[in-house]
Amino acid sequence: MATPGGSKRNSNVSTPGGSKRNSNVVGIEEVENNEQIHPEQTPDHLSPESHYPGLRRHDSLDIEASRIDGHHGHHNTKDWGVILRLAFQSIGVVYGDIGTSPLYVYSSTFINGIKHPDDILGVLSLIFYTITIIPVIKYVMIVLHANDNGDGGTFALYSKLCRNAKVGLIPSAQPEDQEVSNFQLELPNKRNTISSKVKKSLEQSNFAKFALLFVAMLGTSMVIGDGILTPSISVLSAxxxxxxxxxxxxxxxxxxxxxxxxxxxxMVQRFGTDKVGYSFAPIICVWFSLIAGIGVYNFIKYDPSVAKAINPKYIIDYFKRNGKDAWISLGGVVLAITGTEAMFADLGHFTVKSIQISMGCVVYPAIITAYSGQASWLRKNSDLVADTFYKSIPHALYWPVFVVAVMAAIIASQAMISGTFSIIKQSLSLGCFPRVQVVHTSAKYEGQVYIPEMNYLLMIGCVLVTGTFRTTEKIGNAYGIAVIYAETLTSGFLVVIMLVIWKTNILLVMLYVLVVCSTEYTYLSAVLYKFDKGGYLPFSFALILMFIMCTWNYVYRAKYDYELDHKVSKEAIKDIVTDTNISHMGGLAIFYSELAHGIPPIFKHYVENVPALHSVIVFVSIKSLPVSRVAPEERFLFRRVNPKEMSSRQKDKESIK
Known part of the structure; x- marks a missing residue:
């Protein structure tokens, strides 16, 4: 049966012994000469009866698959009760990172102190427009809609592109793949000349295909690196x-x-996103209430005039006064959008609407208010910028805020940890990551997974980073690069999707590049300036992960190509079946391979070393397609291997005996 990640099982049933051709083998009903069995739910135009009269329409495995609870997923639900519950959970899982950024943004931006009172307004204006442009406009309004049937992350963008254009490098071009309802490739048309040209150039260029896969792996590696640095800086700062x-x-x-x-x-990750989310969400809600309340208090008490920072003129003035120092300080401002990629990477755990609701109604107003309040306080206490957050708290609230801050920082780590589990699951289905155990932690929400091996590797990485760097300033240099680099890669994929899949007007694409991409590349240039001060760390993580992923993918494709080139021919099967030196026995033998068609070479190797055949032999392959989910009624494909006349000949021999 297919996993939610899009696997599809192909079972090739062979009866070389000829003694058993019945359908009692693990509930499989045999089909003559590659005829396919579809369940009752099969659309009329795909119904097997339309092609093969008299063919039975379903088998026991299809019936069993249709009984799986929640197999239709929650991503397209219109139940507002479910949406609001997921929105509440997402607050505890997705936004802890961006919500705890006020702990260290101003101190990381003004490393050398505040030189001019209006510099505070310039930085506040930068923070406001950065949060508005990237998390809200880019991710909430655009990127979330580029999901792959509910899944998010870099590999989801790559899968979506592979499904709509022939640019994938994984073996998924067999005819039966086209019968999967959400795998249909769009036929060429003349409605959009630019889209057709871009699509054609990508499909005809091997370099472009390898480049897309490489970028997908690099983006995944950066997000995993983000998952190591987020817990370290969040907890340490609190x-x-x-x-x-x-x-x-x-x-x-x-x-x-x-x-x-x-x-x-x-250690608590094994309980799953569902339980962790419900446990963490109330704490994060309290945290957002506290920082918003303190922000309003400071805003009114110290300097309400900081509201004029909404005028972008203060950004221009800030750069005029400070020049290169202002550009370097962008490495601190970018920390205000840490965890933004988690909104997309964690999408498999939630829904688009739930994340949009929680971001628009809770998160965005709270963090903008918090930054505004801190700016008001700094206008009167500019010499205490190194400890802005804790110094700006009213004395009576210090301990309650500290306790909640520590708890919120712990929760902040959850966003990228959950996102890491999701993207590793996606990369597994595309043959781009070593096989690890994937535990589905929720019976209700099938996108919520836990990967024990990655959990412990992340834990070791976090402990080493915290123990080695020891201060938020040093970790922040590395953190900014991991955050903004992953986001720029997502933007690159999104531009291709706009052109090839959405067929967006070229003027709107140019506007996106001009506003969003230019903003991100400006920040990227600033954080790369601190490469030798800790910025090399995420690239080191990415280098190791890229080596693992590229090596695994190369071997995965080489193994498949070998099996494809050396599969056993029908003539060889006839020779094996009729060979008198090979004995026949009862029972069932199962062979697994990556091949969806034909007999793998391991079968011939087996016969040469064990000259005996079982009466029923089943060849099983679990195949991953570049789709997020395969409908339960489409997850099984059965076909006979040996020609019909061979089985008849074997039965005649048995009747003579």
Whole structure:
């Protein structure tokens, strides 16, 4: 049976012994000469009866598959009860990262202090427009709609592109693939000349195909690197608040406490997104209420005039005054959008509407209010910018805010951890990652998964980063590169999807590039300036992961090509069946291979070393298609291997005996 990731099982049933041709083998009903069995739900135009009169329309495995709870998924649900529940869960899973950014953004931006009072307005204006353009306009309004049947992330974009154009490198071009309802390739048309030209050039260029796969792997590697750095900087920045409460709290003790918290966080991942989300969401809601409330308090008490930062003129003035220093400070401003990629990477756990609701109604207003309040406070306390967050809290609320901040920082790590599990699951289905255990943690929401091996690798990475870098400033240099690099790769894929799939007007595509892509590349240039100050870390992670993924994908495709080139011919099958030196026995033998067609070479190797054949031999292959989900009624494909007359000949021999 297919996994939600789009696998499709092909069972080739052979009866070389001829003694058993009945349909009692694991509930499989045999079909003569490659005829396919479709269940009751098969559309009329695909009905087997229209091609093969008298063919039975379903078998036991199809009936069993249709009983799986929740197999239709929750992504297209119109039940507002489900949508609102998922929106509530998403607050606890997706937004902890971007919600805890106020802990360190201003201190990371003004590393050398505030030189001019209006610099605060310039940075606040940068933060406002950056959050509005990238998380809201780019992701909430555009990127979320580029999902692959409910799944998000870099590999989802690649899968969507492969399904709509012949640019994939995985073996998925057999005729039966086209019968999967959501795998249909669009026929050429003249409605959009630009789209047709781009599509044709991609399909005809091997370099473009390898480049797309390489970018998908690189984007995935960066998101995984983000999943290592997010817990480290979030927890470390929150625990650092203890320095305000007691002078005995040294840097070493803060690091030890942070490591203990991180280990505990990864230990609870096995309970799944569903339980973790319900547990974390109330805490994050309290956190957003606190930072919004404190923001309003500081805004009114200190300087309400910071509201004029909505005028982008202050950004221009900020760059005029500070020049190169202003450009370097963008590496701190970009931390305001950390965790944005999680909205898309975690989409498989939730729905588009649920994430749009939680972002628009809760997250965006709260963080904009928080940054505005801190800016108001800084206008009167510019010399305390290094500890902006904790210094700006009213004294009576210090301990409650500190406790919630630590809990929120722990939760902030959840966004990229869940996103990492999702994209690893997608890369597995495309043969781009070593096979690991994927645990589906929810019976209701099939996109929610947990991968034990990756969980422990992430935990080890977080502990090493926290223990080595020890301060948020050093981790922030690396963090900014991982965040913005992954987002620029997503933008690149999105431009191709706009042209090839959506057939967006070229003027709108140019507007997207001009506004969104130019903003991201400006930030990328700023964070790369700090490459030697810790920025090399995400590239080191990506290099290791890329080596693993590229090697695995190369071997995966080489193995498939070998089996395809050396599959056993029909003549060889006839020789094996009629060979008197090969004995026949009862029972069932099952062979697994990557081939969806023909007999794999392992069968010939088996016969040469074990000269005996079972009465029923089944060849099974589990095939991954570049689609998010295969409908249960389309997940099984059965065909006979041996020609009909061979079975008749064997039965005649048995009747003579």
């Amino acid at each position: 625990v650092s608040g203890l320095k305000e409460a007691t002078t005995s709290m040294t840097e070493g003790r803060i690091v030890i406490i942070s490591i203990i918290i991180l280990i505990t966080l990864f």
